[in-house]
Amino acid sequence: MNVLDIMTPDAVTVGMDDSLETVRAIFNSHRFHHLLVIDQGRCVGVISDRDLLRNLSPFVGTKSERTQDAWSLQRKVHQIMTRAVVAVRVDTPIRDCMALLLRHGISCLPVLDDRHRPLGIVTWHDLLAYAMRCGIEPGCTVGHGPHGPGVSPAHPGASPPGVNLGDATALPGTPTPRPGNGPPESDGPRLRLVNG
DSSP: BGGGGGGGESOOOEETTTBBHHHHHHHHSSSSSSSEOOOOOOEEEEEEEEHHHHSSSSTSSSOOOOHHHGGGSSSSSHHOOOOOOEETTTTTTTHHHHHHHHTTTOOOEEEOTOOOOEEEEEEEEHHHHHHHHOOOTTTTSOBBBBBBSEOOOOOOOOOOSSSETTBBBBBOOOOOOTTTOOOOOSSSSSSEEEEO
């Protein structure tokens, strides 16, 4: 199965010059956690609800709100968005999506065409829902097993490549997160479209 089978099409987008007030209103009215940032039809970044919370004053909307607190809502998306976007194509295998999320310490992957125009989004939630539908249980692995790519039962004594969901070990080669539970350092280009 590929990204096309599990992605959320028509991801909600914002522009680089939209305010954080606009972003907050979108997150408050929907049940998702990521917005794609678009400039001239191309995906140039991602903004998450966590990015928003880190950049808004904690006093916004409270009795203690001051002028400078309210001003944080007027900041622009381009000031806080993540520019180092790791993206995939519709034909990217689901296993590769899982590996990318783990390797980069991220929770969503924009799905883009060859011109970096958004086609949808895949999140950890989509991948977990896929795993549940396919019957992955603790002790099973995701990867190339004796039954081909995809989901296969774990075999005693075997150590197939992939993620062991029973004890949450990461793929071989996954970087170690930085101290403080932050995401691993990125050493890649600012926009990386992964071929399927």
